[in-house]
Amino acid sequence: MILEKAKSIQSYILEHRRHFHAHPELGYKEFQTAERVAAELSALGLEPRTGVAVTGVVADMVKGEGPTIALRADMDALPIQEQTSLPFQSTVPNISHACGHDAHTAMLLGAAQLLHQEDFQGTIRFIFQPAEENNYDDPDRYSGGERMVKEQVMDGVDYAVALHQVPMMPSGVMSVQEGPIMAAADIFTIEIHGKASHGGLSPEMGVDAIVIAAQVISQLQTIVTRNISPTEAAVVSIGTINGGFAPNVVADKVVLEGTSRALSQATMQVLRDRISAIAKQTAEMYGGTAIYDITQHYDVTENHPEAVKVGAEVAVGLLGSAERLIRIPPTMGAEDFSFMAQQVPSVFGLLGSMIAPEVSHSLHHPAMTLNEEVLPLGTAWLAETALALMKK
Template sequence: MRQKAEAIRDFIIGVRRQIHRYPELGYQEHKTAELIGGMLRDLGIEFRSGLGGTGIVAEFGPGGGARVLLRADMDALPIAEETGLSFSSQIEGCMHACGHDAHVAMVLGAASLLRNESFSGRVRLLFQPAEEGCYDDPDGFSGARRMIGEGVLAGVDAALALHQVPTLTSGTIALNSGAVMAASDIFEIVVRGRAAHAGASPQEGIDAILIASELVLGLQTVVSRQVSPFEVAVLSICTIEGGKAANIIADNVRLTGTIRALNSALQGRVRALVEQRCDALAGLYQTSISFSLLDSIPLTENSEMVVQLARDAVVEILGEEALLEVEPCMGAEDFSFIAGEVPSCLALLGTMPPESGTAPLHSPHMILDEDALPIGAAYLAQTALSLLRPGGLIQADLADDADRGLSG
């Protein structure tokens, strides 16, 4: 499979560069979806578009077996690119700084490979909008959650996804069972005070900045003093806005931040502790403090069954030396919504450039090693084939395709 993937290297890299030049934010991936649709037509693969807004679902295969889903996210980030690449973003203030352009290219590459393979069952391709957040979705849903609500997992037996990581050695693949990426909350806190003249009559006001300052400091003790050192959690306040003039007591302060945890129960517990602190300070200062979630992503957990098969696929196409096991990442991934519904595996593909140094994900300087992309496509194709192989790990009496197809 590795040699077959190298034979379509130019196709995979060409797709990635086309998408990289014209990045689009979540739920705005119209040109990206048009490009993907054109590629699927060229491959002779039927698809449906407009799911979850701009998402695409495609499917192919003879039927008579399991159904495996390959997922790629499509959205970019509101970051001004500073890589100097010849195919840099042509869209001001927008960049594929997380590598979703590469994810799309690798799934299309895997589809091209699988079209020429013999297998039983079906392969479903999911091109998803809005992984990076819920943007202006009316229900506050990210792309995966939105598409699941529209039935894209109907009949799926297992799901695979791949995330490129420019800080891992290029060509390696990291596979963990259990927790692989953190649960995440993005929250907003609004402290409401009462304005007054700061010099003449400060006693008449309720100082929202003072209260917010106490809150920021107090919240730092939630993890350090109320979470066991044997559990993993992060709580960070990242923005603070308030005040209108240098001599007026502020009547309103807005804070935003994030909670991360490596188990769902801990995520809920830390969230509750934050709300308790808000309520306590509101009572102390006789005012109101509101807490609200702007976005919430569950823990991404890999299935041991699918991971074991994926490990075997890595060894088969790359050898033992390419297989890594790393600590769970405190980043979040909305593939977690898919993994919560069907047995799944999110793998990490090393794409560290060999000579240009390393910039992390979400950096305006993020560059990836394109030589790793055919490896990612080969991994996805080989793992899908292993899942679909008779006698593989997926064992079930499957209904007719007419009952399990894209019509949901």
């Protein structure tokens, strides 16, 4: 059984997970991580391509004619100071694997070890992608997943599979369900321009960017309540507001920063259109101008029914009980596997990795830790799902 084989290489998986954890790297800077990944793939006789989407690694395991199944892991860490006191905690100040991408990378390396021993007809494409968390300084504002799609990494792929560990889900359970499971998400700015004047002496000579900003913020709150169906999920939030430079001067500039999210691409486009229209038309109404700019974006992460059917069956077999395959509501968090899932039928599984409720923290928390005992399960699920999809 493939789970037993995964358990037999648990020390291999843990060695790599702990190494990556101790040496985290931010997006598009995963040079050491990529070098180690490429070395492990080369040791299996594969010919990894490095420098894909800046620091990504891609390798094909080919065993005869057949479909191509992509297995993907993300490699980047977060700009967060770790607070776990683990013996292998981050050695890099203010950078840590607080989302568990170290575990994802290690599990995919483990899956490569397992699949190397299996007989199949087709190709397994191992994708180790950079920059899932952000687009950083990418000139096109692409995160790693989108940049990999733009560089044709998904060409010829029939199905794609990925996995995320979840420290707030009990260990020994998984969630593999069809439809949207994570939201489309934008980070945006609205730059409002008015005209400065003396706020006490001659306010009529100015165009108050703060007044415009206040109206824009208020009007943005009507989008979800009046432009989106009550049966659809959507969010528009303004997180920061910066403007003005003196208490007695009419402000000539205000910058708003916010996020918008939706569980369908169509709803997301409505949000974008309405934010743009409200910002620009409100500013014009008061004699100013507004620039709406999306600085970061993710598509909806959507699981395909056919791929989910296979992934769920594999999960039940590995878990030993259908009761351990749980359903959870879609989350308004975002994931850039979405760009790959928009290209080909895909399945994105969630792996419970809770240590204990009293010591568990959510993703991106400085003290986030995970139960390493579940890593062979995730490894086995990746490998077995790829094999099962190949038989389709």
